[in-house]
Amino acid sequence: MxxxxxxxxxxxxxxxxxxxxxxxxxxxxxxxxxxxxxxxxxxxxxxxxxxxxxxxxxxxxxxxxxxxxxxxxxxxxxxxxxxxxxxxxxxxxxxxxxxHKGDGKGGPVDFFAPRAKLDRLNPLFKVLEEDRYSAARELMSAMMRYFEDADGNFIEQFQTTGFDARLWELYLYAMTTEAGLARLPVQVPDLVVEGLAGRVGIEAVTINPSATGGASWPADPIEARAYTEGYVPVRIARALKSKLWHKNRYWTFPEMAGTSFVIALQDFHAPASMRFLTPMVTEYVFGVRHSIVDGRRKIERISEHRFGGLVEPSNFFGLAEAENVSAVFINPTGTLNKFNRMGVQAGFGSPRIRIARTGLRRGELDEGDPGPKPFDQLVHAPGYSERWIEGAVVLHNPNALIPLDPALLPYANHEFLEADGRIMSMLPAFHPYTSVSFTTLAEEA
Structure with a gap:
């Protein structure tokens, strides 16, 4: 049939x-x-x-x-x-x-075949065993057959200590595929993909919990603001600089000649920490802060980010050798819930899954009221539509030796710094700042 x-x-x-x-x-x-x-x-x-x-x-x-x-x-x-x-x-x-074609090397890739003892499995990896996240698991099961484990430890890390970082790499693979980009057989950087608009190399990096536990998110509003504007940018800076000044400069590899180089960053250092990622990364990489004072926009240059004894200079794109970075890519919605929502859209998972999504979207394209707008969606309802790239922000380096063509990543929000400190945005029709998904199971029929 x-x-x-x-x-x-x-x-x-x-x-x-x-x-x-x-x-x-x-x-x-x-x-x-x-x-x-x-x-x-x-x-x-x-x-x-x-x-x-x-x-x-x-x-x-x-x-x-x-x-x-x-x-x-x-x-x-x-x-x-x-x-x-x-x-x-x-x-x-x-x-x-x-x-069978006879040209396959090795057996089928399987993310879920046990590679570690039960007590070593990451709690979020074990969440994929729940019916609530069966759509994400089945979607990954379809995807994993095409994924190449270049360094040989992807699956073991995905199941244990590196779940967040490996999930981010999977997201980037799905997102670039949807954008019409085919992965090339190149091991460094993490992804080198090519499409009709050209080629781009992408190196993934995540901000992870501190080995010592780090600072906790303060409950006091004043302390929380200091944490968000101080500690978070410091962590962002150190993550991005680890890739900028990597011992083997990514842009020097022969496969990267004439190719745009992008660092893709996600923040997992605390629960839901990625919801603050966009404004803090924007301020750090451009070295400017936008605010509203007495009803008027204020633009100020930032010299440094400080939290206690931690200090990092601002303006990532102004650092030595940063001209070799074409852009920084982020997506606060690129999490496990994204996989579950995309899985439901594609018909995977338990038919009992119910997902209510709520968040805040940009409103500049709305007539008469350009401010942020709340939104509510039912992912399991007919007509729901979401792209892998939805929620992505691409921060373009004004000093890049090889600029990134926005056509390589359509439907993302592309941001460009102007000489006077203003930021020009190329917005898609719908762009969420961030969102939260509430996933439940309906009663058996």
Missing amino acids: LVDLSRRRFDALAGYTRVPRILALIDERAWYATSDERLLGVVTQDRQDHDFGWAVLARDERLRYRGMDQNACLASFEAAREQMFASMARLIAQPDTAF
């Missing part, structure tokens, strides 16, 4: 196989699958001569979907679909081994 497949579902199952240059030639018109998703099918249309075509995919020995049959130059959508259905009916009778 053949069933219609949503674009979201197809992307989650096989989107990692797309070749950007092919997408410049064809438009995908419809997606299908056998009821067990053993075979996938896609009907295409040529962008130039408007002929129709199709392709059928099946899993190889590493459980990655690969092309098994195809045709083109058909006169109509209906003719292409009928021919594709006939091919799928023929292929469904084949054994799994008929789809």
Whole structure:
């Protein structure tokens, strides 16, 4: 039996196989699958001569979907679909081994096969065993088949002490794939991806809890502000500088010649700490602070960030060698809840999952009232739509030797520092500052 497949579902199952240059030639018109998703099918249309075509995919020995049959130059959508259905009916009778290509190195990648003793498993990794997060787990299970463990310890760290950092890398992989960027077989930096608009190298970094526990988030409002404007930027500075002045400068590798270099930062140093990330990273990398005084915007240059005995100079993009960094990428919503929401969208997980999402969005594009606006969404409701890149902020280096083309990361919020300290924003239609997801399970029907 053949069933219609949503674009979201197809992307989650096989989107990692797309070749950007092919997408410049064809438009995908419809997606299908056998009821067990053993075979996938896609009907295409040529962008130039408007002929129709199709392709059928099946899993190889590493459980990655690969092309098994195809045709083109058909006169109509209906003719292409009928021919594709006939091919799928023929292929469904084949054994799994008929789809193996013989070029796979190693077995299928499995993030969830035990690599550590139970007492070493990260609490958040164990959360993925809960029905509430089954959508995230199943989405990752589809994604993991295509992920290359370059350093050989990704899975062990994902299950134990490095869960947050490895989750951030997975997010970047999913986000760049959605943006039409294909991963190249390069080990350093973490991701080198290429699309129709060019190539970019991305190095991931996370702010983690201090080994000594660090400072706790104060309950007193005055102390909390000092912590947010002092301690948080200090941690941001040290994370970014660790990548800027890495012993092996990332931009010096041959594969990075002429390529934009981006540092992708996420903050996991305290529960929900990423909700303050955007304003603090913006102030630190640009070295400016915007505020409203007596109803008027005030712009001031920042010389340093200080918290107790900790001091870091401001203006990351003004540091020595920082001209080799094209931009800093952040996304406060790039967390485990993002994976769960995206999984629900793609039809993964328990049908009992209910997710209520609430947050604050930017309102500059609203007529008459440009201030921040609260929003509420039901993720499990029909019509809900979210992109992997939603919530992302790209802070462009005004001094970059190789600037980043914003077209490489569409639907992000791109920020540019002007000479007078103003910041120009290229906003998507909807951009959340941050959000919170409340996930529950409905009663059994």
